[in-house]
Amino acid sequence: MSTNVSGASHLVSLRPLGLGALSAVMVLGYAGGLAMPFNMQAIGSHFQTTQTMAGAVAAGELIAISLTSFIAARYAARIDPRRGIAAGVFVILLANLATLFVQDLFTLAAVRFIAGCGAGPAIALTMSLAGRSDNPRVTFGVTNSAIGVMGMFLSVGVPTALETYGMQGAYGVYALCGVIALPLVLLVPSPPKPVIVADSGPAEVPSIPKAGWAALIGLAMILFGNGVLMMLIFTIGVERAIPPATLKLIFFIASFAMAIGPLIAGFLGSKLSATLPISVIIAGLVISAWMLGNMNESVVYIIFGPLFAVLPILMLPIALAAFSVVDPSGRMAGTFPSFMTFAAAFAPFVGGRVKDLGGDPALGWVAVVFIVIGGILLGQIAVSADRLRRQQIALA
DSSP states (O other): OEEEEEOTTOOBOOOHHHHHHHHHHHHHHTHHHHTHHHHHHHHHHHHTOOHHHHHHHHHHHHHHHHHHHHHHHHTGGGSOHHHHHHHHHHHHHHHHHHHTTOOSHHHHHHHHHHHHHHHHHHHHHHHHHHHTBSSHHHHHHHHHHHHHHHHHHHHHHHHHHHHHHTHHHHHHHHHHHHHHHHHHGGGSOOOOOOEEEEESSOOOOOOOOHHHHHHHHHHHHHHHHHHHHHTTHHHHHHHTTOOHHHHHHHHHHHHHHHHHHHHHHHHHGGGSOSHHHHHHHHHHHHHHHHHHHHOOOHHHHHHHHHHHHHHHHHHHHHHHHHHHHHOTTSHHHHHHHHHHHHHHHHHHHHHHHHHHHHHHHHHHHHHHHHHHHHHHHHHHHHHHHHHHHHHHHHHO
């Protein structure tokens, strides 16, 4: 008689304190990544370099996140979440402190790559834990709402720090966030111990379905299309002579919407399908990208800039909850950060290059193409999740 360990299918009940700690650690530890558009501007100004080079530095950090988060997601069941997350946040903190003292672009790129190596496991382990929640829509609603709350702080704090202290001011803010995040890791809930069961052979680990891989690629393409333009949105605003105070207000309003929107989507629960809201959000992203790329009026920027920033955050809890319906093991949710950051890794570099060569209109069209293709791929899993939900309701 043989034994096997089957822990992936065990759901985690996230109480308010644990869910709050999980969300806080995620956004505080990765504050530098959430504020990447500001970093692009900071790096470009500090080193007097092109957007292509600033994008290359950001791409290196995000590639490191993608690779390490994919590895961490694959072995998440064997890693103690608290220790893994704490180690990741500690590496991010050290890298943010080291950034304050770099003197050249090459050293900065190396330090930010190390920061990405810490962020990857921390993000993957938090998302994997969230993906095993017994109420995924509420869980992902809260975690994505936390991104909006953090964005409200960053949208005011980072530009102010940039104006006063330059690049060191921005990364000083991120370092402070890391200091706050570390003790909160102690409140992150631990998943249930794996249950050992007797059987006649090794357990079959559920694999991600082909439609699931397609959906992960599709969601990554949507975020890439968004990132190509969004990573440069702050720079675009500066170029269009929008006052700094107005830019702060715009991003603050967008962050407030990011905080409220995911909570609404999450707590609506089963009353909200996946297919319809995802379709509406994709359409909104396409319209916003075209308007931002091709219309230079300040009022267009003020309206569609925040909208373009908010819509992906509204979509994520719906899409991730659909992933959890199709794959309740949490593997899709845990693998998602590696796809997200792999796409985001190339977004700053590609966006910077496209802007240098073709300007804002080219940025808008590149964003539109990737968002449309990604929406088609993601739509398949949304339809499947809705069908499974209807079956579960009929059997209840």
